[in-house]
Amino acid sequence: MQKQTHLPVELIQQSLQQAVKNISHIILGKQRQIQLALTCLLANGHLLIEDMPGVGKTTLALAIAKTFGLDFQRVQFTSDLLPADVLGISIYDIESRQFNFHSGPVFTQVLLADEINRSTPKTQSALLEAMEEHQVTQDGTTRPLPKPFFVIATQNPTEQVGTFPLPESQLDRFLMRIEIGYPDQNAERELLKGTDRRQAIRQIASVLDASELIELQRAVDEVHVSKAIVDYLLALIRSSRLSPWFSSGLSPRAGLALQKCAQAWALLHGRDHVLPEDVQQVIPSVAAHRLQINPDNQHESIDELIIKLIKQVPV
Amino acid sequence: MTRFDYIAKDPVSWVILSLALVLMPHAPRLPAWTLFVIPLLFLWRLAAIKKPQRLPRKWLLFIIVILSSFAMLVHYGTLFGKTAGTAILAVLLAVKLLESRKRRDYMLLIALSFFIIVTNFLFSQDIPTLAFMLITVVILVMSLIYINQESAPLKLRQRFKMSLTIVLQALPMMLVMFILFPRISGPLWQLPDDAHTARSGLSDTMSPGNIAQLINSNDIAFRVKFENQQPSQNQLYWRAHVLWYFDGRSWEQGKLNPNPDPVLETFNAPVEYTVTLEPHFKKWLFALDMPGEAPVKSHYNNNYLLRADKKITSLYQYQATSFLNYRAGNILSPWEESAGLKLPVHQNPRTVALGRQWRKQFNQPVDIVAHALKQFNQQNYVYTLRPPLTPGHDSVDQFLFNTRRGFCEHYAGSFAVLMRAAGIPTRIILGYQGGAFNPLNDVLTVRQSDAHAWTEVWLENQGWVRIDPTAAIAPSRIEQNLNAALPKNETRPLHMHLDMGVLKQLRFYWELMDNNWNQWVIAYDPELQQEFLSSLLNKKINFADIVYLLVFTLTIVTLAIAVMILKPFQRTTSDPTQLAYEQFCRKLARSGICREPCEGPVDFSLRAMQAHPQQKDSIKLISRIYINLRFRSSNNKKQLEKLRHLIRKLKL
Incomplete structure (x- = not known):
């Protein structure tokens, strides 16, 4: 028989419940979506959120980053975004007479790639490569990305004008795809009554930190x-x-x-x-x-x- | 092209292979020109695989059909009947191939091929035919699979396996149908006149050379199983014909012996035996000297011969009795006396003169017989399969005084002439002598090569006495077999060379199998069916019973095969935990809470607890133990016992 696992499951559950609760304060009435997003994070994969604008995609990403005490960067993908805008660029420094690498927004722990299907395939694939390899290679130098590295990409439904739908091979890079959907009546009432969401995010405390998250990610395999x-x-x-x-x-x-x-x-x-x-x-x-x-x-x-x-x- | 019109690439070669196999056994029976035409048509179709425009137009096919039908008509004189029918079918099959393009056409061809397989059994029903036909059926089913497969073609081995499975699944059905399908006496349908094709066998006349010719045939004439005692080899005289009339060269039966009621005095218990006769399309039945009484559906004639009421057109079995110690026809009728002494005038003068001289020389007919046999034995006579020709009407003279080399018919014939000239009534008996016992099942096989001729002389107070002149020249022919009797340097027929060592052993095994096949399969007629089923069910069976039994058994067999294929009762698991849990689910199902196949244990337990709140705790506990055992990988015997116990105790 296989070895018995001895995970401190109750402890883990407590802290994760806390995290879910934390995010639920921001995203109202979307318990299941939050759980799925955390599942994706725990499984060390990347998340694709596909929904209409304004249902709280960005807020969710921000809340997750904040709850786990992770660095957060956000890139708004547009049709003129270039790979260097995401990955970083080497610029010649006249004083030191050499190229200096200026790291792009990808060098972070949580990256929100907003409306990824609005950029050109070239830029999309640059990001997707980084997601897969957990490193960026530029000008012959390979630079590792921070750990944990979690990409939340959002995508508008592809029927909209001016989008470049992700090909199947690249969709496969995302561990999960979720839809958020409209909140229900009660949640929406709360939302309208409550304070500004961005304001609220600033107020929430982090429940876990990066090293704890890595521990949890390891525990998943157990x-x-x-x-x-x-x-x-x-x-x-x-x-x-x-x-x-x-x-x-x-x-x-x-x-x-x-x-x-x-x-x-x-x-x-x-x-x-x-x-x-x-x-x-x-x-x-x-x-x-x-x-x-x-x-x-x-x-x-x-x-x-x-x-x-x-x-x-x-x- | 729609999905249903799709045919696997190039089914033609497969179909042609199947057709060739199906037609192969017919080849020796088909007219020679079809053996060129049919392969030619096959090649034409093969050549048109890549270029369909090479296929012939409709009018050309029409002409081919008309021409070949006309040729058949010329060849056979009819388009119907067993041989002509299958021949025309074979040609039409090949023509149909030339206009086949779609799947439907090929399906039709293969269906037709199945029918042609059946027609093979009109000609032969032995084991090799059956085996070959079964192989052909497997190949035909493979072709059917090939034609019907859509997008992904199966590999050859997969197709073979599938076909074999299908055929094997049909076997129980075949057995049931064979045993239970109501038998009709006689052939299923009236065989046309050409069914009785000529074959080599004993004839009812004897002239120099015609028995020696028969020796080349290794065909089986009949088989015998003795009930109580086995006669010795030199007593195995199988009587078939009595020839009275001699024209100087040939012996014939002549007029029917009007002697009423042949008298047979017997001196010991009869030999009882069962004869399985190969069809010879005559009424003759063979029996040992001398047959006691006529078997059923036959009669006894004045020459102590057995004759069936009908021609023997299929394998025929009869029980006979014979007396080896007998006195036959002690009183010579006037007709027999005159017929038994008659000789053609002015023919074979030297022989006749010799006979007359003996008559003066000896007082007793017995001495004349003994002297004649002594002459054969001591003078320079040779027993040979290839005697020199003795043409003309004085052939006995030529043989007796010049060539002195002959086969049994020469010796029997000349002996009879000598005896008649010496005033002793004599007749020729044609039949078989000997046969080979198979040590494996003690069945005696008598072949055409055992054909023999001997004589009977009438002696005062002894009646008709069998005298075999061949025994005087070549005793080993009678004591052993022909092979032993022939001179060493004489060329023998092929089958005699094969009759030694391992091959002989193998042949015994083969004959054993063949004999069983004949006894149980070919001979399975209405009587045997009735007898078999009655003894099986221990009651008298009538036609309706057989039909009920057939329908009932077929239903059972079909259901059994369906269960085997569909496996509705197959357990999905052998895990004891899962089995216990399924028990739990069944229990709940009886109370109205049915677990969906896709429902997980937690979801189900929640539902169950809601439905049975009073049993909440035990349902929860059962689910927890089950989950622990099955999904947490603890292989704990105690826990399993507990789970079983809880499930047993659960009351809903």
């Missing part, structure tokens, strides 16, 4: 994935590949992502082992941007199809 869960994951992946609803199934990388997110979700909920429910909770966010709907099946949304996929595979 969460036990039983043989039964591996079988379940395999069945889900296989089913997605055989299903006529999708033109292509989940990739092996998607399988790994699913497992890791399920582990993070379990940890977030104070467990040292993964349950089928954990997988079911995270799979819409992990799989939706990786699956292509079969052209014959356009009348159903990807989320509906994923629910159908879950229903189809016995636990």
Whole structure:
């Protein structure tokens, strides 16, 4: 039998609950989205938020950075943004007679890449490379990015004018994609009554720090994935590949992502082992941007199809 | 091209391979010109794979059909019947191939091929045919799979496996149908006249050379299983014909012996045996000297011969009894006396003269017989398969005084002429002598090469006595077999060379199998079916019972195969924890809380607790232990026991 994990799960859960609560003060009525975002952070992946402007994407990113006591940078992606604007640039210094590297906004712990689909593919790919490699290579010098490094990219729905939709291969770099959606009535009432959100962010205290976050990220790998869960994951992946609803199934990388997110979700909920429910909770966010709907099946949304996929595979 | 019109690339070569295999067993029976035409048409289709414009136009195909039908008509005189029918079918199959382009066409061709496979059994029903046909069916199913596969073609091995699976799944069905399908006496459909094709076998006349010719045939004439005792080799005289009439060269049956009720006195218990006769399209039944009484559906004639009521057109089995110690026809009828002494005038004068001289020389007919046999034995006579020709009407003279080399018909014939000239009534008996016992199942196999001719002479107080002149010249022919009797330097037929050592052993095994096949499969007729099923069910079976039984068994077999394929009861897991948990789920399901297959344990327990608040704690505990065991990887026996215990105790 595999080794028993001895994670201080209760302690971890307490601090994570605190973090969720902290962010919930800022983003009202979006508990689940916050949990998913933290899951993504714990799983050491990058997050893509896709929604209309003004639903609190930026606020969420800011709140996360603040709660975990992380450096925060924000880049507004526009169509004329160049890779150097993100990564940094070497400038010739006349006094020292050499090129000095001026690091770009990517050298931070939390990077908000706002409206990433509005920039050109060239700039997008520069960022995505940095995300994948956790380092930036410029002028032959490789510079590591700080740890932890967490990119939250936001994307407006691609139907809008003047956007460059991310290709599938690059979507795959994001561990999760979530939608925030409009708040419900009560939350919206609170929102209108309350103070300015940006003001509130300044007021919230950090619950954890960067080193603690790295600890937590390590703890995610310790969460036990039983043989039964591996079988379940395999069945889900296989089913997605055989299903006529999708033109292509989940990739092996998607399988790994699913497992890791399920582990993070379990940890977030104070467990040292993964349950089928954990997988079911995270799979819409992990799989939706990786699956292509079969052209014959356009009348159903990807989320509906994923629910159908879950229903189809016995636990 | 729509999805359903898609055919795998190049199915033609596969279809051609299947068709060739299907037609192969028919090849020896087809007219020679079709053996050129059919491969030619196949090649034409192959050449048109890449360039469909090379395919012939409709009118050309029409002409080919008309021409070949006309040629068939000329060749066979009819377009119907077993041989002509299959031949025309074979040609039409090849023509159809030339206009096949779509999947539907190929499906049709393959369906037709299945039918042609069946027609093979009109000609032969032995094991090699069956084996070859089964292989062909597997290949045909492979072609069907090939034609029907969409986008991703299966590999050859996968197709083979799939086809084999399909055919194997059909086997139980085949067995049930074979055993239970109501049998109709006689062939299923009326075979046309050409069904009785000529084949080499014993004839009912004897002239120099015609038995020696038969020796080349290794075909089986019949098989015998003795019930109580096995006669020795030199007693195995299988009686088929009695020839009275001699024209100087050939012996024939002549007029029917009008002697009423042949008298047979017997001196010991009869030999009982079962004969399985290969079809020879005659009414003759073979029996040991002398048959006691006629088996069912046959009669006994005045020459102590057995004749069936109908022609033997398929494998035929009968039980016979024979007496090896007997006195037959003690009183010579006037007709027999005159027929048994008649000789053609002015023919074979030297032989006749010799016979007459013996008559004066000896007092007793017995002495004449003994003297004649002594002559054969002591003078320079040679027993050979290839005697010199003795043309003309004085052939006995030529043989007896000049060539002195002959086969059994020469010796039997000349002996009979000598005896008749000496005033002893004599007749020729045609039949088989000997046979080979298979040590594996004690079945005696008699082949065409065992054909033999001998004589019967009528002696005062002894009746008709069997005298085999061959035994005087070559005793080993009678004591052992022909092979042993032939001179060392004589060339033998091929089958005699093969009859030694390992090959002989192998042949025994093969014959054992073949015999069982004949006994149980070919001979499975309405009577045997009735008998078999009655003994199986221990009651008398009628036609309706057989039909019920067939429907019932087919249903059972179909269901069994369906269960095997669909596996509805297959357990998804062997994990004891999961099995216990499934028990728990079933318990809850009975109370109306049914776990969805995709529902996780926590979600389910929440639902269950809501439905059964009074059992909240135990449901919670069960779920927790289950989760611990299954998802936290603790393989704890105690916990498992506890889980089982809790589930058993749970009352809803």
